[in-house]
Amino acid sequence: MKLLGALLIIIVTTAVGFELARRLSERPRQLRQLKVAIQSLEAEILYGLTPLAQASKHLAKQTPKPICYLFEYFASKLNHTEQPAYVAWEESIKEMWSLTSLLQNEQEILKQFGQTLGQHDREQQQKQIKLTLAHLEREEGEARDRQHRYERMVKSLGFLTGLLIVILLM
Numbered sequence: 001m002k003l004l005g006a007l008l009i010i011i012v013t014t015a016v017g018f019e020l021a022r023r024l025s026e027r028p029r030q031l032r033q034l035k036v037a038i039q040s041l042e043a044e045i046l047y048g049l050t051p052l053a054q055a056s057k058h059l060a061k062q063t064p065k066p067i068c069y070l071f072e073y074f075a076s077k078l079n080h081t082e083q084p085a086y087v088a089w090e091e092s093i094k095e096m097w098s099l100t101s102l103l104q105n106e107q108e109i110l111k112q113f114g115q116t117l118g119q120h121d122r123e124q125q126q127k128q129i130k131l132t133l134a135h136l137e138r139e140e141g142e143a144r145d146r147q148h149r150y151e152r153m154v155k156s157l158g159f160l161t162g163l164l165i166v167i168l169l170m
Contacts, residue, residue, distance in 0.1 A: 002170070009169075010162035017158015021151045026101035028147055031140040033067045034106075035133055038113070041071075042129045046122055052085055053078035066099035070110075089114030109135045 037059050044055035056075035060068045073095050077088035093110055109132060116128040 006166040006169070009165050010159065013162030013165065014155075014159045017155045017161070020158070021154045023101045024147045024151050024154065027103070028140055028143040030067060030100055030102055031106065031136055031143055033064055034102075034110075035136045035140070037063045037067055037071065038129060038132060038136070042126065046126055046129075052118055066096060069096040069099060085118040086114045086116075089117055103139075106136070106139055109139065 040059055040062065041055055044050040044058060045052060048055070050058070053075050056071040056078065060072035060075060062068075063071060070092050073092035074088055077083060077092060078085065081088065083091075090111055093107060093114070097107060113128065113132040116125065119125075120128065
């Protein structure tokens with residue numbers, strides 16, 4: 001019975017370590033997806049002259065989960081409420097945020113971007129998009145660095161924590 005309990009403890013703590021490592025590896029991937037989506041949004045609204053709600057709906061279909069939810073919620077709010085674009089954007093961020101592996105820094109970058117959506121002329125909007133993409137690029141580099149630095153350590157730490165608990169309980 002003790003052996004089964006010890007094995008269960010090790011399995012659970014190892015699984016926690018692997019889940020934390022997965023979140024570390026998801027963050028750079030989701031940042032890349034977000035950058036591509038914002039670049040596509042730029043093309044849709046600046047060059048295709050597509051309305052914001054329609055462009056967001058197109059992006060929701062093209063972007064992988066969980067980033068697609070941001071654009072899906074945003075398009076829905078623009079179509080079904082009379083809110084300004086920046087309010088709909090912020091509410092969409094809040095709704096989808098728990099589904100991502102992104103951090104508070106990225107949330108602030110997206111909120112700042114949302115403040116400018118539909119508020120400026122084409123040139124200013126394009127400058128804001130470039131600024132947002134530069135910030136996301138910096139965050140992606142940091143995320144990749146963190147992933148390389150900590151991913152294996154977190155996996156090992158999960159297993160070793162379980163082993164420590166088992167030893168202390170014996």
